Amino acid sequence: MNQLLLALQWLADPARWSGPTGIGVRLLEHLAYTALGVAIAAAIAIPIGLLVGHTRRGRGLAVTLSGAARALPTLGLVTLFGLWFGIGLTAPILAFVILAIPSLLAGAYSAVEAVDSQTVDAARAQGMTEWQILTRVEVPLGLPLLISGVRLASVQVISTVMLAAYIGNGGLGRFIFLGLNIQDYPQMLAGSILVVALALVIDLALRLLERVAAPRGAARA
Amino acid sequence: MTSSSTSASAVSRRALAGIAGAGAIVLGAAACSNSDPLAEGTSAPASGATSGGAAGSGAIVVGSQQYYSNEIIAELFAQALEGAGASVERQYQIGQREVYVPELQSGAIDVMPEYLGNLAQYFDDAITTGTADELSAALGTSLPEGLRALAYAQATDQDSYSTTADFAAQHSLAQIGDLAGIADLQIAANPEFEARPYGPAGAKSSYGVDITLVPVSDSGGPLTLAALLDGSVQIADIYTADPAIGKNGLVALEDPKSMILPQNVVPIVSAKVDDAAAAALKAVTDALTTEELIALNTRSVDEQADSAAIAKDWLAAKGLAG
Numbered sequence: 001m002n003q004l005l006l007a008l009q010w011l012a013d014p015a016r017w018s019g020p021t022g023i024g025v026r027l028l029e030h031l032a033y034t035a036l037g038v039a040i041a042a043a044i045a046i047p048i049g050l051l052v053g054h055t056r057r058g059r060g061l062a063v064t065l066s067g068a069a070r071a072l073p074t075l076g077l078v079t080l081f082g083l084w085f086g087i088g089l090t091a092p093i094l095a096f097v098i099l100a101i102p103s104l105l106a107g108a109y110s111a112v113e114a115v116d117s118q119t120v121d122a123a124r125a126q127g128m129t130e131w132q133i134l135t136r137v138e139v140p141l142g143l144p145l146l147i148s149g150v151r152l153a154s155v156q157v158i159s160t161v162m163l164a165a166y167i168g169n170g171g172l173g174r175f176i177f178l179g180l181n182i183q184d185y186p187q188m189l190a191g192s193i194l195v196v197a198l199a200l201v202i203d204l205a206l207r208l209l210e211r212v213a214a215p216r217g218a219a220r221a
Numbered sequence: 222m223t224s225s226s227t228s229a230s231a232v233s234r235r236a237l238a239g240i241a242g243a244g245a246i247v248l249g250a251a252a253c254s255n256s257d258p259l260a261e262g263t264s265a266p267a268s269g270a271t272s273g274g275a276a277g278s279g280a281i282v283v284g285s286q287q288y289y290s291n292e293i294i295a296e297l298f299a300q301a302l303e304g305a306g307a308s309v310e311r312q313y314q315i316g317q318r319e320v321y322v323p324e325l326q327s328g329a330i331d332v333m334p335e336y337l338g339n340l341a342q343y344f345d346d347a348i349t350t351g352t353a354d355e356l357s358a359a360l361g362t363s364l365p366e367g368l369r370a371l372a373y374a375q376a377t378d379q380d381s382y383s384t385t386a387d388f389a390a391q392h393s394l395a396q397i398g399d400l401a402g403i404a405d406l407q408i409a410a411n412p413e414f415e416a417r418p419y420g421p422a423g424a425k426s427s428y429g430v431d432i433t434l435v436p437v438s439d440s441g442g443p444l445t446l447a448a449l450l451d452g453s454v455q456i457a458d459i460y461t462a463d464p465a466i467g468k469n470g471l472v473a474l475e476d477p478k479s480m481i482l483p484q485n486v487v488p489i490v491s492a493k494v495d496d497a498a499a500a501a502l503k504a505v506t507d508a509l510t511t512e513e514l515i516a517l518n519t520r521s522v523d524e525q526a527d528s529a530a531i532a533k534d535w536l537a538a539k540g541l542a543g
Contacts, residue, residue, distance in 0.1 A: 079444060087409065087437055147380040166413070167444055168435040168453075174412065177438050181413040183319070 006186035007193060017113045021174075023194065029170035030198060033161045037096030038104075038154050047148070049108020053142075054134050062109060066102035074099050078163050087168040094159075099160055100153035107149010112140025133198070144210045151206035158199045162191070172198070281493060284330040285313040289528075290378060290462055290518045293336040294486055296532035297505050297517075302332070304542055305501035313528075318343050321504055326365050331491040337373055338482030349418035353377075353483040364489070371488045371499055374506035376514040379484035380419060380464035381473040382408065387470070388455055389472040396475040397466065398428040400456070409448040410458030412436035417480040427480040432456065462511060464519040486514070508539045 010016065017023045052062050074095050081091035115138050123137045139146070162173030172194050179188025245370045281302055285295035292313050299309045312330055315321045322343070324330045337356040341348050344363035351359065353373060360370040382397050389395075392403060400406060414420045415434050424430040437445045441459045449457035450469060459466055461473055486509060488502045513535070536542040 079439070082444045083447055086451045086453050087435065087444060088453065165436065166438045167447070168409065168437050174436065177436065178412040178415070181411055181438070183417055 003185055003189055007189035010186045010190040011193065023175075024173055026170055026172050027194065027198065029164075030158070030161050030172045033093065033096070033164050033169070033171055033200075034154060034157045037093050037157050037161070038100050038150065040093070041097045041100035041153060042104055042150065044097070045104035046108045046149075049105045049149075050112055050134060050139065052105075053109035054130070054138060055113025056113075059109065062105055066105045069098055070102045072098060074160050075163055075166070078166055082167045089164070089169055092164040092165060092169060095163070096157045096160060100157050103153040103156060104149045107146050107152065111145035111149070112138045114145055115141045128181070140215055144214045147206060147210045147213055151210070153202060154206065155199050155203050158202060159195055162195060232453065233432075251264045251425075280308045280310045281331045281498060282310045282312055282329065283332045284315055284324065285334060286318075286321075287314045287316045288515065289521050291334050293517050293521060293528045293531055294509070294514075295332075297331050297509070297536065298334060298488060298502055298526040300499055300529075300532050300536055301501045301505045301541060304536070305497060306426065307498055322365075325489060325491060326367055328367075328491055328493070331493045333489045335370075335487050335489045336378060336484035337487050338379065338484045340370075340487070342482070348482075350482065352479060353485045356483060357487070360487070367492050369488055369523070371490060372503055372506055373485040373487035374489075374509040374514075375485065376458050376506075376509040376511045377483055377485045378511075378514065380410070380414075380417075380481050381466075382424075382456050382460050382476075382481075383449070383459040383466060383473045384456050385449060386470040386472055394472065395475060396428075396477055397430060397480070398477075399474070400411060400424075400430040401428060403455075406432040406456060407435050407454040408432050408456040408458060409435045409437045409445045409454040411438055411440055414458055421474075423480050427478050446458060461519055462514045464515055464522050465493050467515065467519075504541050505536075508541065 011023070019025070048062070052058050077095035077098060078092050081094050085091045085094075112134070119141070120133060120137060123133045128136070161171050162176050164171045165173030165177050172191050175191030175194070176188050179185060179191060232540070252459050258268070283295050283299040283302070285292040295311070295313060299311055303310050312324075315324070315330075318339070321330060321333060325333055331401075337353055337360070338348075338351075341351070341356040341359045341363065344365075345359060346525070348356070348359060357370060357373055364370060365509075382400070384394060386396050389513075392399065394400065408414070408421070410420075417423070421434055424432050435448065437448055439445055439456070441463060445457050446459065446465050447467065448454045449459075456474075459471060465471065466473055486506065488501070488506065492501065494502070517531055517535060520526050521528070533542070
């Protein structure tokens with residue numbers, strides 16, 4: 001309890017929020033790394049997920065591969081990629097992409113699968129092309145599920161992005177690793193509180209987006 | 222080289238003769254403590270009869286940090302003690318100083334391989350610099366009651382400003398001070414390096430060197446080494462007993478102003494370690510140079526040999542085996 005109060009005190013000091021190594025900059029770095037990791041993962045996983053969902057082919061493979069990817073320890077990946085690519089941003093971002101892909105992939109194919117098959121058949125009967133069915137029927141109706149995949153991936157990545165600081169980058173992990181190593185536990189706890197708060201805020205924001213994005217009759221998450 | 226190792230083994234044989242005699246005393250002392258009504262009987266009379274041979278009586282408990290090199294040193298101590306006739310229990314891979322120092326104080330651990338600078342700072346955070354002798358003297362007064370630091374070894378495993386042979390040649394570097402004036406210097410080290418007296422601020426005040434930290438949290442491990450070798454940084458904090466320094470032809474820059482705290486290996490022992498056991502430990506620390514420690518670490522890294530085998534071979538080679 002005392003440690004928690006000290007951590008809140010640590011956070012309350014306005015001097016810690018400004019400057020090039022302040023909390024403000026570290027928060028932005030943390031968000032930027034998250035956004036970059038999730039964006040790259042989305043560019044890979046969402047098209048594949050939509051394709052799998054639309055064609056109903058390769059689902060088993062997608063489930064197996066993304067299940068296996070979920071089991072990879074991210075710290076191990078960061079270290080491994082760090083040895084290949086050197087310190088810097090490449091290694092952790094690559095690890096975060098691998099971390100984010102399973103949720104995004106699952107979100108994308110389940111979004112398409114969840115759309116009522118009669119609706120899809122009706123669209124096809126009206127003479128829509130497969131591309132039109134995907135973009136005008138399946139994606140809009142499955143959008144909440146798709147965004148839910150993005151939300152899950154983002155929250156996972158936010159809570160893992162602290163590992164970027166393990167190999168020479170910024171982000172909120174700097175406070176956590178420094179606090180841990182110099183036994184400054186209030187600082188470590190403050191860093192963790194910031195990560196949790198950020199994850200909650202992003203989670204909430206994307207939940208709201210899910211609501212807003214849902215057209216009438218959309219599949220519910 | 223030859224003459225020094227000969228004399229070292231001569232010293233150790235003499236010590237060995239003392240140890241052989243001392244073994245009996247250790248056992249005798251153990252028997253005494255067994256029959257001590259205050260130590261035994263009042264708390265657990267039943268267990269005293271059945272498991273009296275364990276921690277409660279004569280066994281000296283040797284601990285180690287969660288660091289492969291520290292475990293090797295612990296095993297050297299353990300086997301040297303066994304060679305002297307003591308019975309030894311091993312409690313290796315204990316994580317943090319915060320965890321095992323109370324264990325030492327409570328008597329759950331009797332022997333712990335430690336490092337002068339870090340331990341002196343643990344008990345007195347006002348200590349930021351000093352020679353090995355000064356740190357050893359400081360430990361003499363700051364160690365909690367019941368614990369003492371035995372003679373430290375020449376072997377040291379400490380932070381360094383290490384660079385590649387190429388970079389050192391290019392800028393004719395021998396000392397940390399030679400880095401002064403080189404632009405955009407970066408050092409890869411653990412994040413706490415920033416807060417250490419020998420970190421960037423210390424380099425600036427002691428040597429006029431401007432250097433920024435790139436935090437890499439693997440304690441001078443493969444990532445730190447890779448960052449140095451691929452040129453991401455020019456300097457890296459590689460511990461001086463790390464075989465990587467020799468293997469990669471790195472140059473650990475000299476520190477004539479003793480900015481970096483010396484981390485000589487030093488055994489911290491409880492009251493259960495009597496003069497005879499202390500002599501057995503001293504025989505090990507007397508023979509343990511940094512070169513020897515690097516050789517021990519190299520066997521662990523290269524051959525993946527376990528600490529028991531490494532220690533056994535080394536003690537035999539030094540004539541210290543029981």
